[in-house]
Amino acid sequence: MPGEKPDEPDPARPTDNPAGETAVLEAERAYLAEARAALRAMRESAASLTADTAADWVSRQFLESLLDQRVAALADHPDTPLFFGRLDRAPATADAAPGADDDLPAALHIGRRHVHDGDAGRPLVLDWRAPVSRAFYQAGPADPMGWARRRRFGFRGGALTAFEDEPLDGRALGTSALLTAEIERPRTGPMRDIVATIQPEQDVLVRAELPTTLCVQGAPGTGKTAVGLHRAAYLLFTHRERLARSGVLIVGPNRAFLAYIAAVLPALGEVRVEQATVDDLLGAPTAEEAAPVAALKGDARLAGVLRRALWLHIAKPTEGLLVTRGIARYRLDEHEVRETAAALRGTVRYAAGRAMFAQRLAHQILVRMERRGEAPDDRVQDQVARSKPVKELLERVWPKLTPEQVLYRLWSDAEFLRTAARGALDDDERAALLWAKPYRSHRSARWTRADRALLDELADLMERTPALGHLVADEAQDLSPMQLRALGRRCAGGSATVLGDLAQGTTPWSARSWREVLEHLGLDGEVTELATGFRVPGEVLDFAARLLPGIAPGLAAPRSLRPGAGSLAVRRVPDPVGAVPDAARAALERPGSVAVIAPDAAVAACAAALEDAGVPHGTLGADGTATPGDERLWVVPATVAKGLEYDHVVVADPAGIAAAEERGAARLYVVLTRAVTSLTVLHAGDLPAGLA
Incomplete structure (x- = not known):
């Protein structure tokens, strides 16, 4: 019968003969073909539905939108495996484990989405988010959860090439070769999902319930971003109707980061999640200011100053x-x-x-x-x-006001600022906030990034900000208290997943405590830590961790499961920029993506050096936008590298990166930990303090 499992050896033991392995592999390939055919049938069925039965035009448009989303969610990606694992039941016994549901089949295939046989409604692939799929990530010798064997599949593109069985009765098989190969697989283009490689400690976080606000401190390569994205996918699966009404928002540090993660949720069938930067939410800055002033404007004390400033506009009635x-x-x-x-x-x-x-x-x-x-x-x-x-x-x-009018008056009227900030700011702080040369009016004023958060605070004091069901904030350690308050308002009635690394804080207002971050968000959440890296080689991570005592003395050095011997090369050269083409060519000889990361001021010179040497490449701008080129090699400004990963990274002039800004050592830590296979450091003078 189609879809039935072939006769196999005892499911408690892995197959150990070549002929048997070939037979099992062919059977699984046939099952994959059947599942793909079923998915095509599901999509064709969804595409055949129409909204003609809707009562009115508005209802028809809404229904058509839902049908379009359903069709998009059922898209098959031929280069992506439809399932990546399988669970086999233990043989039936009188004292069978209570964790196994008697209604479940003897074997379950686990994949990125649910696939069923249209005729019989029989599940062919179970969504990785389904409750029963939890056993694929959590079952082990201590608690097999009613299952006898876990099978992992190896794929090349969309073709099934290998399988690996792991008994769950305590007979250790060592590290999974397929799991290691998937984690270390070279990448080009955007970030991939990690449903095939989620570790037990990550799975616990991914499946945290909706009311829980989760704050994850994660060292480089620990998968914190992936955990946040997969938690969003899990919550959408588990609370579909509720979150469809209230919405889910992903907030990232820049557009390059959002472009990098953009394919993850659609690959998991979630096509309705919005993604934005803080500038997208609050408005892009039109002016710059000194870091100390920006830090002062980002201080939570400004919330009280703004409240008083607004209500000071109400005048005492002098007549009836x-x-x-x-x-x-x-x-x-x-x-x-x-x-x-x-x-x-x-x-x-x-x-x-x-x-x-x-x-x-x-x-x-x-x-x-x-x-x-x-x-x-x-x-x-x-x-x-x-x-x-x-x-x-x-x-x-009680005059009608706009946020811009109030903030304009604060920064241009010394007496008004003194009154509004009484007891909150001292004379020097007020003097720093006042414009040296006021604008003609609030309409001509230019606002900085810190001002945008203050304007958002004022807007909420005037009219309530709409709230979402769930918000995922990545690189949250870089947000000011006032920016965090802005995000907190947007999930005031829901929950959040807060992700970051205190050691990677590079802004003047970078957080020093996750408890403070949650306090500014206005949320009571759980703080947890991911300290084991799966992506960054240990040799690279240890090198970068030399900077930790100076930038985050309270954090323990991260550890990596990948030793990565030979992954680090530190070279002293006469001219780091001039050495970039040769280093890039050497990296391009190996599979995977390559990035040349340099101080922002040296990006143009690095790109020119590659151009002169005839090395195709693309360039990321300071705002994260990409200048198209060879997708394997990118020239990346140091300030844009956060959150991105590349197989091979060439860092040009680490001292220049460290010296470019107040928290330059933290920026350098970020840059050094973007490599997941190899790191080449090109320097002319002495290495920055801590690295030598």
Whole structure:
């Protein structure tokens, strides 16, 4: 029968003869072909559905969008294995383990998505996120979870080439060769998913429940980014309806990073997740400022300053309100207007308070009308609230404002800033915040990246920011307290996955404690650590870790499962830029992606040297945008390298990277740990302190 498993040896023992291995391999290939055919049938069935039955145009558009997403989610990627593992049940016994569900078949294939036989509805491949699939990652001799054997598959492109069996009864087989090969497989292009290689400690984090906010401190190569992305995929699978309404957002450090991770979730069938940088959310900066000023603006104390600055715009009423309707005149005394404003001031958001102030004044006028024997309704109250006397009073007492108007006044009016910052900022700090040369108006003002977070804070004080169901924030150690508050508002009613490495903090406001990060986000979360690297070779990681005592003395040095002997080459050369072409050519002789990472100021020179030497390459700009070229070799500015990985990395002028900014040593640590196969360091003078 199609889909039935062939007769095989005892599932508790791996196959140990060539003929048997060939037979098993052929059977699995046939099963893969059947599963691919079933997936095609599922996609064709989804594509044949129409939205013609919808009751109206809006419903039809919505239904068509859902159907398009369903078809996209069922796309088969011929170069990606449809399943990567299999679980085999233990032989039935009287005392069978309670962890095995009696309704489950004797063998389960685990893959990136669910595939079923359209005729019988029989599952051919189970989604890796399904509860029963947890055993593929967690089962072991201590708790086989009712299963006897775990099988891993080796693929080349989309073709099944090998398999490897692991008994779960305690007979150790050593390190999985297929698992190691998949982790070390050279890469080009964007980041791949890791569903075939998720480790038990990673799986626990991936399957953390939706209400849990998770904060992951992860050393380079520990897979923290992959954990965050796969947790998003898991939550979308487990809480599909809820998160479809509220949304999931991935926030990354720059556009190059987002482009790098863009293919992961679609490969897992999730095509509705939005990705953005902080600048995308808050607005791109149009001005630069000194690092100390940016750090001060990013300080959480500014939240209180902004709140006071906003509410200082409410003036004390100095006169009452007179409303004329026909021949009748209705008056509120000054103290009544003042009491109405005072009751609302600071208790609601500014814009809502302004609207409520007008309505409460109008309501008091209606009370006076009723006392005269009139019978006004709600429409009359709205008319009074929109009347000229009420509008004029509203502008005098509770003026309409924009965030830009408030912040412009703060940075250009010393007395206003002094009043708003009383008790929060000292004289020197206020002087640093004031513009040396104020702009003509808030409309002509240019805003820095730190200003954008303050404007977002003011916008939320005026009107509530819409919240999401879940937010994934990567490289969160680089966010200021005010930027973290901005992200926290966007998941105020949900949860978050916070990822980063305190040792890789490169901004003037870089976090020193994950507890502080969670506090600024306004979330109560669990802090955990991934300290074992799977991607970066140990020799490279140990070299980079020499910088840790100077940049993150509280962190233990990370360790790698890959020794990586011979993966590091440190060369003293007369001219690092001039040596780049030869080093790049040598790296290109090996499979995988290659990056030349240099100080931002030297990127153009490195690109020119490669051009002159006839070495094809692409270049990443300072904003993360790519200038197309050979996809195997990229020239990358040091400030854009965070979060990216390449098989082979050539670092030109490490001292220049370290000297380029205040936290340059941390930037250099980031750059040195981008290599997953080999690292070549080209330097002319002495290496930076700690590396020598």
